[in-house]
Amino acid sequence: MFAEIITIGDEILIGQVIDSNSAWIAKQLNALGIRVRQITSISDDKEHIFNAMNEARKNADLIIMTGGLGPTRDDITKRTFADYFNDELIMNDRILKGVEDYFASKGKEMLDVNKYQALVPSRSKPVQNKNGTAPATWMEDNGQVFISLPGVPYEMKAMMNDPLLKWIKQYFNTPFVYHRTVLTQGMGESRIMGLISKWEDSLEEHNIKLAYLPSPGMVRLRLSATGDNQNRITTAVDKKVKELENLIGDIIFGYGEDTLEGVVGKLLREKGKTLSTAESCTGGYIAHLITSISGSSDYFQGSIVSYSNEVKQNTLGVSSSDIETHGAVSEEVVRQMAEGARKTMRTDFAVATSGVAGPNGGSDQKPVGTVWIAVSSKSGTIAKKYTFGNNRERNIRQSALAALNMLRKEILADT
Amino acid sequence: MFAEIITIGDEILIGQVIDSNSAWIAKQLNALGIRVRQITSISDDKEHIFNAMNEARKNADLIIMTGGLGPTRDDITKRTFADYFNDELIMNDRILKGVEDYFASKGKEMLDVNKYQALVPSRSKPVQNKNGTAPATWMEDNGQVFISLPGVPYEMKAMMNDPLLKWIKQYFNTPFVYHRTVLTQGMGESRIMGLISKWEDSLEEHNIKLAYLPSPGMVRLRLSATGDNQNRITTAVDKKVKELENLIGDIIFGYGEDTLEGVVGKLLREKGKTLSTAESCTGGYIAHLITSISGSSDYFQGSIVSYSNEVKQNTLGVSSSDIETHGAVSEEVVRQMAEGARKTMRTDFAVATSGVAGPNGGSDQKPVGTVWIAVSSKSGTIAKKYTFGNNRERNIRQSALAALNMLRKEILADT
Known part of the structure; x- marks a missing residue:
């Protein structure tokens, strides 16, 4: 109806x-x-x-x-x-x-x-x-x-x-409708489509509809089916979601109304772990996302937004010679930022970002959209380079989501 | 059309x-x-x-x-x-x-x-x-x-x-339309209406329309007029804006597409001054707003998001006995946060927030929505208590805008 x-x-x-x-x-x-x-x-x-x-x-x-x-x-x-x-x-x-x-x-x-x-x-x-x-x-x-x-x-x-x-x-007397929304981070709509096209073809015989819902930094995949046989419909859709998890499970971070900051918060709470951030190009946006969750003070200690090199050195303890040699947007610096935050704020995990948000400040070697992200924990520090676009607002958003997702995986891997 | x-x-x-x-x-x-x-x-x-x-x-x-x-x-x-x-x-x-x-x-x-x-x-x-x-x-x-x-x-x-x-x-071939939007912070729609009702009555004879556009933490007032005589229309509207400035100039922070973070950034740039923030209840949102402006690294050094009391003490140097005596949401603590940020990050200005964003954590003495804001500069530190509402997202937004506006006035007063 x-x-x-x-x-x-x-x-x-x-x-x-x-x-x-x-x-x-x-x-x-x-x-x-x-x-x-x-x-x-x-x-x-x-x-x-x-x-x-x-x-x-x-x-x-x-x-x-x-x-x-x-x-x-x-x-x-x-x-x-x-x-x-x-x-x-x-x-x-x-x-x-x-x-x-x-x-x-x-x-x-x-x-x-x-x-x-x-x-x-x-x-x-x-x-x-x-x-x-x-x-x-x-x-x-x-x-x-x-x-x-x-x-x-x-x-x-x-x-x-x-x-x-x-x-x-x-x-x-309404029919039954069943929705499942799968949330992914780290891959564009077209690439996902390439990976799951065969699976997508298989939806038709079950009368399941699929919608791609992209937004900066994430793509939501919504499956829906309508009918009278509630049991048959939920079983069919749930089965297809399971199949999807087998295909692209590594980019799935949640379902339905989940957010990355919510998922990360829930994991930290469950594991009794704490978090801090050290942010350069994201300028406090990761801390803002994390603290938008009510009760986040239980696991979030704080953030050092080190926009200047002086704050990177003095508050996070980043080596000034590394900044000089490799530049602020570099693997060396972002690693030290994460480690410095973790040490200074005494947390189990720390995530750090350093990049060129744009639209100015890019160079041939480090064009606008170049972002280094690091996550530090007791098992060590990992760092990864990302290449986003030209839009400042989107680069900040995409960097924050990529950072939260890297963090999520590290928390999950933590034993 | x-x-x-x-x-x-x-x-x-x-x-x-x-x-x-x-x-x-x-x-x-x-x-x-x-x-x-x-x-x-x-x-x-x-x-x-x-x-x-x-x-x-x-x-x-x-x-x-x-x-x-x-x-x-x-x-x-x-x-x-x-x-x-x-x-x-x-x-x-x-x-x-x-x-x-x-x-x-x-x-x-x-x-x-x-x-x-x-x-x-x-x-x-x-x-x-x-x-x-x-x-x-x-x-x-x-x-x-x-x-x-x-x-x-x-x-x-x-x-x-x-x-x-x-x-x-x-x-x-659209007709000529002239808009002027006046941006205010710190006063509700009804109170503004009371202050400018006579002025508002005078708009009709000039065929100028007024719209109140409230959003959390600010009210925009949009004057518009349409017609063929471009010169007559712009002159009439501009004159009315001048009159408005005489009535409520103290709450006007900008015009048109201005933002508080943009206005503050422009002032800092013009005066060659630097800024840092120390954020508790705003959780990095002020830093995020400031760094959403391209080129903000010229004046923004960084932020210490001190969500926990440990970070307030260790990184900002807030006295632990003051936290114990007065609580984290207090004039004493927010003053020390602003002063600590200004000292640690060596800036001309620092702004700090500490409050109960909610929905939990309120008490009879400090209900949800209670927020202390301080601004520190070479001429001293000022602090003010605000009482916002029950909604976490809105409280964070309103606190950030109130803080930026307090900061704006202090920068303007600085000589």
Whole structure:
């Protein structure tokens, strides 16, 4: 079965706001086996809303609309919604009570304009908004369901989670959809494709679809299958993932919503090990990724971002003659950086980067994108040279992911 | 005149990827005075793509499509695009040469599948992709323009910036639009609104529109006006910006595309001063922001990310008894961190952060969101306590921006 999402409001169309609601809703519906066929962003205009609703219902059983339910004048969605179904807006006492309670709990004065928030289409099932004043509405029409929600993300999400997703599940007898996403680092889309093309051909007979989802420094491979036989589908997809692991297991670092910084953190926590970083070209970005994980202070000691040669020498103990002889972007220096961080911050592991992030600073010998990465542990220090591209932001990102993946492998190899 | 945006690819419809491309494109078109009427996300399906193109051309003169141009099998957009115009794909030698050069510059082997990237509709004007292999195509049809772009954001943006936005401007002879954006840090939207409400009222008679664009840690104020009399429009808007500076000059840190890290870097460069950071709760994010600026090695020496108390003591020289008495999140400790960084890394300025990023680790006295920030320079050390929210990511971002703004003011005050 299909759903469509319609988001209403100028802020998306003028690029002021990125539409993150739709992605969230789509993910929830997918988990219920409902495929989102189209996402449409339109402005607060009656005719346009009517047209979008008409188009959506041609192909979808469920139409979810967000935005345009605030108390201000440009929010005409609610009236339009009622008009579309030739319905009238009536005051709903239960919702009104909820709005009054909301204002009371906030200690704020309730204005007349807020009362109108409790007006709902007479034939609809309204949902109380515990985090705001605009209710959601559930409207059944010709076997199709239209849901209208406010655009404020946390209000929308709370009402979807309870009760709307449950109502959707009940109302529609949905097929089963199974996704597995395999996360890889260190190889481009085309090369992966070359390695797994035979395996990819074998997916068709099982009705499994494959999507390549590349982003700087990583490629995600998503397998999906739909049907009624839940057991058969999960078995088939899981088997194909196993086969994929045999083909390209060395570049796979995780699954689904995993991140490299999360995987590394989990490994360190499990093994009771600690980490520090010494960063030159990544400029603190690796430390930032690691500390974006809540609880990372349990295993992360710190980082020395040694942007200048002086800091490399004084704080990390890198030999000044090695810097002079080999340059800061060299195997010798990056090894000493990793070892210096590990020693200074007394950690089990340390990872270091030194490279030319660009766009300036490149030379014939060391063009922009040249990056040395080292990982130091009790079993020794390894170093590897990478060649990335010309874009500073991407080079920093790719260096950080490559460093985290090198680190991940060293932690795994550690006994 | 109207444009519509069509994004193609399952990754958006299953909620795996948030569509940030459309917001960026919409912003650029707005700056040219082109209104985006609708944004539509659909899957890689020929019939659906045809239908979306047909719908879009009913109301728009310009249709911009992104996604679905990679070398892999699930990307059928290019063939569909050619079919839609009853056109055929032909090998474009100039584009092929570019793809070959791209692989050569990367020192990577070019596969057969990459050759096909140089196939373009015969009647289209292709645009070389300098950051990847999939070209963009410009297709004129019945006075309407269809542009097809790869979905990788930085590839798409580079080709839009040069030459596609220029081609659009030429082809459609767009009206004059003048934007000025004023960037503020340190005050919420509602409070700013209260301070400038009278000034805001005065904009109407000049047909100047104002938009509040809040994001974590900053609020941008965008003034815009459209018309034929270029001189009159720019003069009026510039005058209003001057008035605004008189009202809230103390929270304005820049204009247009400025960033705090860029403004701070420019000031340091102009004054010939150097910087280091000592970061606890920001975990390297300030260093990352500073080093995201090309050439920052001229003024940035490095950062000590002291996530553990040991690193605070051993590397920054923070007194262990002060940590014990006042806790790591305290004025005493953050001052010593800034002073320690400035001394250890021998810089003119140092900025330090210590706080509870959350969601865990808060206490009654120091709830999540409590952050101490210090700036040290030859004229002394200042420290300030901030209270942010409950969200870890936002707290890190807000702390970093507040720290950079404190630093900016200290550099400005330095003589």
